[in-house]
Amino acid sequence: MRWVDRLATRVRMLFARGQAGAGLDRELQYHVERQTAENVAAGMSAEEARYAALRAFGNPALVREQSRATWSWSALEQFMRDLRIGARTLRRTPGFTAVAVLVMALGIGSNVALFTVVRGVLLRPLPFQDPSRLLMLYEYSSIGGSQAFPYNNVAGGIFDAWNRQNAGFSSMALEQQSGADLSASGGGLPEALRTANVSWNLFPTLGVQPALGHGFTAADDSLSANGTVVLSWSLWQRRFGGDAAILNRTVDLNGKPYTVIGVMPAWFEFPDPATQLWLPVYHEVPEKGMTALDIHDFRAVGRLKPGVTAAQATANLTLITQRIHSAHLDDPFISVGANSRPLLEHIVGDVRRPLYVLLAATGCLLLIACLNVANLLVARAAARRKELAIRTAMGGGRMRLLREHVMESFLVSIAGGAAGLALAYGAVAWLVHTRPDMTRVGAIRIDATVAAFTAGVIAVCALFSGLISALHANDRGLLRALHESSRANSAGAGRTRLRKVLLAAEVGLTVVLLVAASLLLKSYARLRSTNLGCITSNVLTMGVSLPDARYPTPGPTPPQFFERLLQRVRVLPGVTAAGFASSVPGEGRMGDFSFTIAEHPPLPQGKGTFAINRSVDPGYFAAMGIPILHGHTFDDGQTFGHVDEVVINESFARKYFPGEDPIGKHLRIMGGAKPYAIAGVVGDIRYSIGEPPAPMQYYPLDAPSFAGDQNFGKLVIRSSRDVEQLALPVQRIIESMDRDVPVSDVLTMDQLIGKSTLDQSFDATLISSFAVLSLLLAAAGLFGVLSYIVAQRSGEIGIRIALGAQRGQVLGLMLADGMRPALIGLLLGLAASAATTRLIKAMLYSTQPLDPAVFAAVAGALLAVAALACLVPAWRASRLDPMQALRAE
Amino acid sequence: MGKPSDLVQGTLDLLILKTLSLGAMHGWAIARRIQQVSDEVLQVQQGSLYPALHRLEQQGWVRARWAESETGRQAKFYALTAAGRKQLDTEAANWNRLSAAINLIVGEA
Numbered sequence: 001m002r003w004v005d006r007l008a009t010r011v012r013m014l015f016a017r018g019q020a021g022a023g024l025d026r027e028l029q030y031h032v033e034r035q036t037a038e039n040v041a042a043g044m045s046a047e048e049a050r051y052a053a054l055r056a057f058g059n060p061a062l063v064r065e066q067s068r069a070t071w072s073w074s075a076l077e078q079f080m081r082d083l084r085i086g087a088r089t090l091r092r093t094p095g096f097t098a099v100a101v102l103v104m105a106l107g108i109g110s111n112v113a114l115f116t117v118v119r120g121v122l123l124r125p126l127p128f129q130d131p132s133r134l135l136m137l138y139e140y141s142s143i144g145g146s147q148a149f150p151y152n153n154v155a156g157g158i159f160d161a162w163n164r165q166n167a168g169f170s171s172m173a174l175e176q177q178s179g180a181d182l183s184a185s186g187g188g189l190p191e192a193l194r195t196a197n198v199s200w201n202l203f204p205t206l207g208v209q210p211a212l213g214h215g216f217t218a219a220d221d222s223l224s225a226n227g228t229v230v231l232s233w234s235l236w237q238r239r240f241g242g243d244a245a246i247l248n249r250t251v252d253l254n255g256k257p258y259t260v261i262g263v264m265p266a267w268f269e270f271p272d273p274a275t276q277l278w279l280p281v282y283h284e285v286p287e288k289g290m291t292a293l294d295i296h297d298f299r300a301v302g303r304l305k306p307g308v309t310a311a312q313a314t315a316n317l318t319l320i321t322q323r324i325h326s327a328h329l330d331d332p333f334i335s336v337g338a339n340s341r342p343l344l345e346h347i348v349g350d351v352r353r354p355l356y357v358l359l360a361a362t363g364c365l366l367l368i369a370c371l372n373v374a375n376l377l378v379a380r381a382a383a384r385r386k387e388l389a390i391r392t393a394m395g396g397g398r399m400r401l402l403r404e405h406v407m408e409s410f411l412v413s414i415a416g417g418a419a420g421l422a423l424a425y426g427a428v429a430w431l432v433h434t435r436p437d438m439t440r441v442g443a444i445r446i447d448a449t450v451a452a453f454t455a456g457v458i459a460v461c462a463l464f465s466g467l468i469s470a471l472h473a474n475d476r477g478l479l480r481a482l483h484e485s486s487r488a489n490s491a492g493a494g495r496t497r498l499r500k501v502l503l504a505a506e507v508g509l510t511v512v513l514l515v516a517a518s519l520l521l522k523s524y525a526r527l528r529s530t531n532l533g534c535i536t537s538n539v540l541t542m543g544v545s546l547p548d549a550r551y552p553t554p555g556p557t558p559p560q561f562f563e564r565l566l567q568r569v570r571v572l573p574g575v576t577a578a579g580f581a582s583s584v585p586g587e588g589r590m591g592d593f594s595f596t597i598a599e600h601p602p603l604p605q606g607k608g609t610f611a612i613n614r615s616v617d618p619g620y621f622a623a624m625g626i627p628i629l630h631g632h633t634f635d636d637g638q639t640f641g642h643v644d645e646v647v648i649n650e651s652f653a654r655k656y657f658p659g660e661d662p663i664g665k666h667l668r669i670m671g672g673a674k675p676y677a678i679a680g681v682v683g684d685i686r687y688s689i690g691e692p693p694a695p696m697q698y699y700p701l702d703a704p705s706f707a708g709d710q711n712f713g714k715l716v717i718r719s720s721r722d723v724e725q726l727a728l729p730v731q732r733i734i735e736s737m738d739r740d741v742p743v744s745d746v747l748t749m750d751q752l753i754g755k756s757t758l759d760q761s762f763d764a765t766l767i768s769s770f771a772v773l774s775l776l777l778a779a780a781g782l783f784g785v786l787s788y789i790v791a792q793r794s795g796e797i798g799i800r801i802a803l804g805a806q807r808g809q810v811l812g813l814m815l816a817d818g819m820r821p822a823l824i825g826l827l828l829g830l831a832a833s834a835a836t837t838r839l840i841k842a843m844l845y846s847t848q849p850l851d852p853a854v855f856a857a858v859a860g861a862l863l864a865v866a867a868l869a870c871l872v873p874a875w876r877a878s879r880l881d882p883m884q885a886l887r888a889e
Numbered sequence: 890m891g892k893p894s895d896l897v898q899g900t901l902d903l904l905i906l907k908t909l910s911l912g913a914m915h916g917w918a919i920a921r922r923i924q925q926v927s928d929e930v931l932q933v934q935q936g937s938l939y940p941a942l943h944r945l946e947q948q949g950w951v952r953a954r955w956a957e958s959e960t961g962r963q964a965k966f967y968a969l970t971a972a973g974r975k976q977l978d979t980e981a982a983n984w985n986r987l988s989a990a991i992n993l994i995v996g997e998a
Binding site: 001002003005006009013023024026027028030031033034035037056057058059060062063066067068069070071072 | 915916917920934935936937939940942943944946947948949950952955958960962963964965970971972
């Protein structure tokens with residue numbers, strides 16, 4: 001049967017190809033010998049007979065090729081042959097190969113690394129069950145129609161109404177970020193942990209199971225229940241040795257016993273990577289906090305019912321909220337509606353733009369790398385053009401030569417891709433190691449999709465670089481190459497035109513990267529140098545957290561502890577000043593109190609005022625160097641139960657007491673009747689480094705708190721010299737006062753500011769390194785092209801010098817020739833930058849996307865680098881010995 | 890120097906298959922036979938036989954094996970397969986139809 005024969009032949013052609021080749025040779029030889037023998041028998045001489053036989057036969061080499069071409073697998077054979085030839089050619093020029101592979105590796109590696117990050121953080125769905133049905137729920141607040149907060153936190157009472165009355169959600173749960181002190185047990189130190197207070201049904205709503213034990217039940221989630229806690233995997237490993245016997249054991253949190261009922265899987269992080277354990281929210285938060293309609297302390301997650309859209313479900317929640325709002329028109333802080341967005345959006349929304357900008361930057365770098373390699377390949381082809389011309393003349397098909405070009409570029413791309421993948425692996429590992437705080441960092445890993453992406457990138461690079469250099473070698477050019485005799489001294493401008501075009505493109509892309517990097521650097525510098533409004537050098541901060549059980553709030557014991565601590569710290573040698581505050585400048589908004597001004601007329605119904613609040617000790621302002629502009633700080637009579645003073649900042653005074661003296665006026669807070677007298681006005685500070693100052697109200701430590709956080713705050717210590725030396729002595733004082741009080745976040749103000757600007761610094765650094773890399777590549781390219789031009793034109797230059805041209809003139813001539821593509825590239829790049837920098841506007845702080853100073857600086861830097869790169873070859877040209885140049889043709 | 894034209898290649902297959910239908914032969918013998926029988930009219934370059942032979946082998950119309958030739962040297966003998974015979978009939982019929990049609994057109998003055 002035919003198919004059996006065909007199959008047998010195909011198998012033979014694959015595995016016994018060598019034998020078949022030998023057989024073909026013998027076959028053809030036999031034919032020629034038979035014909036020769038016949039010719040001899042017909043009477044010719046031996047030599048004549050052989051020539052006649054060959055003439056009758058045809059070109060044996062061609063016949064051999066044609067026969068082999070009919071064999072199956074001939075395409076594969078061709079590919080393998082091209083591969084071997086390509087590899088051999090590349091091995092002969094190790095310098096070129098090494099450079100090309102390195103350049104490709106950098107381009108491909110950076111691109112793959114960033115794609116891995118983008119895929120993990122932005123594209124991979126959340127690791128929960130059916131994550132597209134999960135929504136983050138917010139309140140839509142509008143305080144008397146003046147300021148809108150579309151994504152406001154949720155109040156406990158509002159959530160309760162949503163939970164009972166909603167029609168669109170199969171379940172919803174609350175979440176609140178908090179902290180807890182893990183006491184020293186089993187030899188460990190006391191530790192302040194980041195925790196989350198959550199509804200008992202948070203885990204089922206998300207669709208996750210604990211890895212060990214089980215989650216909360218409804219019975220656990222009440223004030224009267226016994227304390228239960230679910231641990232994170234990392235905490236369990238780190239603090240409890242990964243011992244499975246942890247279940248049903250008790251741990252001491254805030255001085256109270258909690259039973260460990262479960263441990264979450266290692267990959268689970270909610271709401272952020274820093275959360276170490278979860279507690280039931282109704283158990284942790286007093287009833288007032290859970291039923292309040294206007295204290296926005298929580299975030300909420302909901303799972304949509306099947307068949308219900310997000311818009312429908314949210315509209316339903318808005319109705320419920322509006323009903324409550326209408327029933328309490330006297331309370332302006334009850335929201336007017338509800339809002340929602342997909343949970344993934346909530347988690348990664350902030351980092352989306354910066355990540356895509358970084359991806360675009362690596363795309364530019366990859367393009368530059370490809371152009372560079374194409375340039376190198378064109379240079380190689382130009383050097384071998386005589387060889388290629390002869391091969392074409394002898395019958396080598398154009399396709400064949402094209403294949404060789406693409407094959408070389410393919411080999412370089414594969415090697416570069418493999419090295420780049422290794423680079424990417426290292427880069428991703430480094431990233432995950434240095435930024436464990438990054439959103440969704442656990443989802444970043446190299447997988448099959450990334451590998452496929454890499455393969456695709458390699459293929460595109462190979463084709464791009466190969467085709468550019470291959471198309472350059474057209475027939476007419478080859479013919480001219482053969483015609484060139486040693487006497488031709490023309491510059492051969494056409495030969496270098498392609499390389500100049502490639503170079504201009506490279507320079508253009510480099511300029512775009514440089515402009516973006518400079519804008520981001522300038523923005524970061526402006527951010528870091530923003531005046532916070534207080535002293536930041538040699539100021540140490542540390543978080544001190546008192547366990548609830550021994551320091552109950554509300555009560556006098558927490559402030560008493562802090563006052564005693566301050567007394568002891570202030571007498572330490574080296575301490576210039578010390579103070580205590582609920583939070584320090586640069587830490588963020590934290591919370592705010594609503595207030596009314598007793599002496600002013602009441603606001604119309606539905607309007608309310610609120611301002612950021614802090615609790616501080618009287619010496620805090622002096623310790624932080626915050627100037628007291630009017631009045632004075634709190635006096636000593638402000639103890640628990642006897643607090644009646646408040647200090648406001650300049651913005652508060654300007655906004656709410658325009659043109660009048662606020663000292664002596666009174667504030668009433670959070671709907672209460674008790675008046676607090678304004679004792680002083682202090683200078684503004686920035687609560688967050690990127691934000692303008694806002695009105696703030698400072699209360700003494702003994703003042704009532706509405707969020708139960710009186711027993712936590714930041715100790716600040718200022719010194720005249722190296723303040724970090726004081727960290728250990730201060731911690732020892734705290735330990736001597738109470739062994740079970742943990743200290744957290746020991747940072748100087750500079751370090752704290754650095755932490756809060758970490759993202760901007762990271763982005764700026766990355767893009768700057770890409771820009772510098774591409775500048776180096778462009779400079780190397782310029783150097784290479786101009787060296788080549790000088791070598792080509794050496795005859796012409798020799799003649800010019802011999803005819804009387806000055807060295808300086810020759811230098812200028814060569815420089816101009818080299819700088820022209822750089823200039824064109826610069827102009828193109830500046831135009832492209834002007835068009836695209838608008839896209840990173842959201843990432844810039846106090847910097848315009850079309851900043852003329854930045855554009856001018858980049859242009860200047862590029863011209864300087866380009867001139868430097870061109871200087872060496874141009875200098876060599878001017879130093880040419882004309883006799884040498886003319887003789888060496 | 891290009892490949893043989895399509896027309897010659899097509900008819901070359903027919904000639905080879907027909908020649909082999911008389912018995913297994915090696916490449917040189919096929920070339921001599923075609924030359925003799927066509928009365929030296931078909932001046933095909935002998936070498937162009939081999940690509941055709943190899944293609945026929947790959948397609949499964951002929952089968953090849955090495956055997957001792959009349960001179961005592963080893964040569965590669967080609968023989969028709971059953972499928973090859975059928976292919977010969979098909980191609981011969983096509984040729985007859987084609988040449989008849991051409992004759993009709995050329996025959997009319």
